[in-house]
Amino acid sequence: MxxxxxxxxxxxxxxxxxxxxxxxxxxxxxxxxxxxxxxxxxxxxxxxxxxxxxxxxxxxxxxxxxxxxxxxxxxxxxxxxxxxxxxxxxxxxxxxxxxxxxxxxxxxxxxxxxxxxxxxxxxxxxxxxxxxxxxxxxxxxxxxxxxxxLSDPDEAIARLRQAFSIDDDGVGLGELVGGLGVAESVLTALDQLGRPRVGSRVVIQGFGSMGGATARYLNRAGMLVVGIADANGVMANPNGLDVEALLKSRNSYGEIDRASLRPQDAVLPRGRWLAVETDVLVPAAISYCITSDNQHEVAASVIVEAANMPVLREAEDLLTARGIQVVPDFVSNSATNAWWWWTLFGDIEADLGQSENKIRSEMSRIVTDMFGRAAADGVTLRDAARAFTQDKLRTIDAQFGVS
Structure with missing residues (x-):
């Protein structure tokens, strides 16, 4: 080695x-x-x-x-x-x-x-x-x-273990929390832009724990999930896909059994996910998938990053010039990490309702603040969020030190 x-x-x-x-x-x-x-x-x-x-x-x-x-x-x-x-x-x-x-x-x-x-x-x-x-x-x-x-490691570990044992309609809570944070970011972004939640369309690339949970919560909020991409291609329907049926059909790699699709659902080549007509685009699979070479295919007006670093910086500059907003990954997909620690440290109990309420309130607050700062300072959402985190880091440094 x-x-x-x-x-x-x-x-x-x-x-x-x-x-x-x-x-x-x-x-x-x-x-x-x-x-x-x-x-x-x-x-x-x-x-x-x-x-x-x-x-x-x-x-x-x-x-x-x-x-x-x-x-x-x-x-x-x-x-x-x-x-x-x-x-x-x-x-x-x-x-x-x-x-x-x-x-x-x-x-x-x-x-x-x-x-x-x-x-x-x-x-x-x-x-x-x-x-x-x-x-x-x-x-x-x-x-x-x-x-x-931790003040009581045994109690904290037991609480986290219990939280991971919670199931919501066939999906474990640990698999849902990240996607709930992304979904709340999408919904808050729509609110900030003055657009309706119900009836707005979304395309999601990736249907693992992050993409699948995002689809579930947006569908429950009344949005139309008009496109889902997995490793084998794209499934699309302008009137909305049956999200729960697709969740039940996926394997451990987030791949959907095509037998679960309805006759009115279309199957497209894998590379077509950017071009599906939509209001919101959620890349939830891989990094570096939206580049300067393919950003012109984006049909959405808002991108909410669920994967880590899916939009290259040069592509984001071009998207911004076209009026397309990008909610950065370190904001929108941060709920998984935070939920682990909230539960372990005891800010919430091993409870589905507490978990959902904490994630929704925190993500709504953070995304709302980001939009407000971006508008006030005339900067991108990413730059506004970075300024927000720098303020936090300075406070953490002052109180706890840093290595």
Whole structure:
């Protein structure tokens, strides 16, 4: 196993605190861990697995996690935001050797998992598999680094475990919270733009836990889910797809059984998802999927990022010039991370209603503030949200220090 660790100078705002590059001794697969920031000695961020994952990508994701953490800082909460981090493995999650690669990666960075990095599932990995491998390695949990910050770790762990056991009409609460945050971001954005919720159309790329839950909550709010893209293509219907039927038909990779479609539902090639006529577009699958080369195909007037970094910056500049608003990922997909910590620290109980109410109220407040700042300062939503998080980070630094 080869591990290269580079210590960065924290004085530079764009630098990471720690970057780890790992090489699998069996397959030669590359893996990365970037700790962007530590607060009270701990950082938070998921682990993704995808072919083509790079250190630069993981670095950007870690910086985004710092923003997500700070976004939800409330001095009245028990949860004090952690630092930001991210892990990534350059491996196809369908590769038969992926489990062994994952286990060797986690063993290689085990010391950081024990002491500093709290980690959960991300693109290409499921929490169930992570938990299995963590147990095989003799570690307590993928989030054990946060345990010393808890007043009663046993009670907190039991509460989080109970929360993950809650089921809402066939879908676990842990799979729903991220999409609920995205959905509330969509609905609040429509409110801020003076557009109706009921009857507005949405296209969602990706139908895993994030995309599927987003579809469910927007459908329940009266929006028409007119297009859904999975790895095998695009399903579309201008009058709305049957979201619940499609949720019941998907496999563990978020792929929809075409047998669940109705005769009036159209099946289009995978590349056609941008062109489906819609009011709102939600990329909820992969990074870097909207580029300067394809942004002209976007038919929506609002994009709400559910995936991490789906819109390239040069594409966003072109979209903004066309009058298309982009709600940034570190805002709209931040609810999963926040919900874990609200539950673990005891700001909410293991309860479906409390979880939904907390996410809805927090996301509505944050998105409303972002739109207000953008309008007042004449800047993009992303720049307004970054200004908001910088205010939060300064307060966290003053009260708790930072590494």
């Amino acid at each position: 080869s591990v290269v660790v580079e210590k960065k100078k924290q004085a530079l705002k764009t630098s990471s605190l720690l970057e780890v590059s790992w090489t699998d001794p069996v397959t030669g697969t590359k893996g990365f861990l970037v700790i962007d920031r530590l607060v009270r000695g701990v950082c938070s961020g998921g682990l993704r697995m995808r072919k083509g994952c790079t250190l630069e990508e993981v670095r950007e994701l870690a910086q985004g996690m710092t923003l997500k953490e700070s976004l939800h800082f409330n001095p009245n909460n028990r949860y004090i935001p952690l630092g930001g981090a991210k892990g990534g493995i350059d491996c196809d999650p369908h590769d038969p050797q992926m489990r062994g690669v994952l286990k060797r990666y986690l063993k290689g960075i085990g010391a950081l998992l024990r002491m500093h990095w709290t980690m959960g599932e991300d693109l290409g990995l499921q929490q169930k598999l992570i938990d299995e491998v963590i147990q095989e390695l003799g570690l307590e949990s993928s989030i054990q680094a946060v345990y010393p910050l």
